[in-house]
Amino acid sequence: MPSLAQPFQLLRARPALIDFLITAASATLLALGAAPRGGAFGDPVEAGAVALAVLVALPLLMRRRYPIAVLLTSVSIMTVYTALGYRATLGEPSAFIAAYTVWARYPPAKALAPTIAWVVLFEVGLVLGEVPSFVADTTRLVAQCLGTIIVGRLGFLRADRLVERAVRAEREIRLEAEQAVVEERIRIAHELHDVVSHHISVIAVQANLARYVFESSPGTARTALDTITGTTTEALDELRRLLGVLRPPHREPHAYRPQPGLADLPALVTRVREAGLTVKTRTVGEPRRLAPGQQLCTYRIAQEALTNVLKHAEKACAELVLEYGEEALVLSVRNSASEDTPPPNPAGQGLIGMRERARMYGGSLEMGPAGSGGFAIVLTLPYLPQERAR
Numbered sequence: 001m002p003s004l005a006q007p008f009q010l011l012r013a014r015p016a017l018i019d020f021l022i023t024a025a026s027a028t029l030l031a032l033g034a035a036p037r038g039g040a041f042g043d044p045v046e047a048g049a050v051a052l053a054v055l056v057a058l059p060l061l062m063r064r065r066y067p068i069a070v071l072l073t074s075v076s077i078m079t080v081y082t083a084l085g086y087r088a089t090l091g092e093p094s095a096f097i098a099a100y101t102v103w104a105r106y107p108p109a110k111a112l113a114p115t116i117a118w119v120v121l122f123e124v125g126l127v128l129g130e131v132p133s134f135v136a137d138t139t140r141l142v143a144q145c146l147g148t149i150i151v152g153r154l155g156f157l158r159a160d161r162l163v164e165r166a167v168r169a170e171r172e173i174r175l176e177a178e179q180a181v182v183e184e185r186i187r188i189a190h191e192l193h194d195v196v197s198h199h200i201s202v203i204a205v206q207a208n209l210a211r212y213v214f215e216s217s218p219g220t221a222r223t224a225l226d227t228i229t230g231t232t233t234e235a236l237d238e239l240r241r242l243l244g245v246l247r248p249p250h251r252e253p254h255a256y257r258p259q260p261g262l263a264d265l266p267a268l269v270t271r272v273r274e275a276g277l278t279v280k281t282r283t284v285g286e287p288r289r290l291a292p293g294q295q296l297c298t299y300r301i302a303q304e305a306l307t308n309v310l311k312h313a314e315k316a317c318a319e320l321v322l323e324y325g326e327e328a329l330v331l332s333v334r335n336s337a338s339e340d341t342p343p344p345n346p347a348g349q350g351l352i353g354m355r356e357r358a359r360m361y362g363g364s365l366e367m368g369p370a371g372s373g374g375f376a377i378v379l380t381l382p383y384l385p386q387e388r389a390r
Contacts, residue, residue, distance in 0.1 A: 019061055026057035026093045033090030049086045056081060057094045063101045068114045071098035075118045082125030095122075099148045108153075119145060196239055202231045261295030262287075262322070265302060269320065272306045278317045279306065285324030291384055297357045298322075298331050298381060301365070304354050305333035305377045316374060328363075331379040334370050354379075 030053035035043045056077045059070040074094045081088075099118060102111045122141055210224035260268075269279050290298070302320060309318045316335040323330040351367060354377070358365040363381040370376040 023060040027054045029090050033088045035089045052081050067101040067105050074098050075121045079121045079125035083128035096148050259296045260299045277310045280319045282321045301354045301379050309335045328380050328382040334376040335374040
């Protein structure tokens with residue numbers, strides 16, 4: 001059985017039809033209520049007066065698109081109507097509907113000026129039309145005007161809440177979609193991780209086998225090396241897929257350039273010097289070849305340490321020392337005392353990130369006041385087992 005609310009729902013879905021019905025009802029009311037000055041409802045009136053009364057309501061067809069213009073146009077025509085000596089015995093709904101639309105669409109700061117213009121034009125019409133009940137008509141207008149403002153503001157607040165709710169719903173839908181994508185990527189990454197782990201295990205087994213039978217059974221060793229070659233290729237392909245899954249959807253192409261290492265430290269020091277900081281560098285011991293991850297860790301910590309000196313003690317002098325010890329690489333960045341600003345906060349986000357980088361590779365990071373009154377950051381990064389053997 002159809003619901004009684006269905007006709008209203010159909011009307012809400014067709015705003016143009018609603019405006020047409022409102023305009024038609026207002027025009028009918030104004031045409032039927034048209035009367036000469038001092039006349040009453042039903043008194044004969046010229047056809048021009050009826051046409052002018054209908055013209056007052058016609059702008060309501062555009063009230064949603066041009067609310068302020070519709071209000072001013074409708075009230076101006078009504079002013080002419082009243083000034084010519086006619087009166088609307090059944091009321092003037094067009095002005096109130098237009099004013100309601102203005103207050104329901106705009107904030108008070110923008111809706112107040114056209115409302116004042118409405119009241120002024122109405123009063124002008126009363127004066128020019130020599131209406132006998134000037135005070136009564138003015139009082140009725142003020143009361144109706146206040147009621148229209150209140151109802152319009154309620155409509156404005158309701159519309160604002162609806163817009164806010166729609167924006168919130170759209171944001172939640174977008175976040176849910178992004179979360180679903182992230183969860184799917186994590187699931188795929190886990191699967192690819194298992195595949196890559198399997199390939200690495202096969203490579204390790206085959207490498208040990210090749211080393212074991214390298215002299216006693218060259219054919220077996222060659223077969224193992226062939227297996228390693230094929231498995232390595234597959235593992236690299238899977239790693240590319242894994243990185244493709246984990247890669248952010250919107251990232252600049254230059255973000256995938258090779259990561260810096262120890263060979264890029266001189267260029268880093270040059271850039272810092274160009275920024276105005278005096279930096280001295282020194283290398284102690286015989287340089288060793290470190291794994292790319294360790295090199296990146298060392299470079300980033302040096303970069304962060306020099307940046308902190310540049311930000312917090314620009315007029316100080318900094319010294320960067322890279323020491324290749326027997327068991328570990330030691331990077332130290334020290335700066336002299338500066339009277340401008342205090343040393344960095346050890347609990348800052350940058351320094352916390354440096355600690356995390358060092359911990360990833362089994363290293364340690366010490367930081368604190370230096371003997372000269374400045375600040376020092378010292379990274380100790382143990383060599384990997386194969387580097388120690390070398």
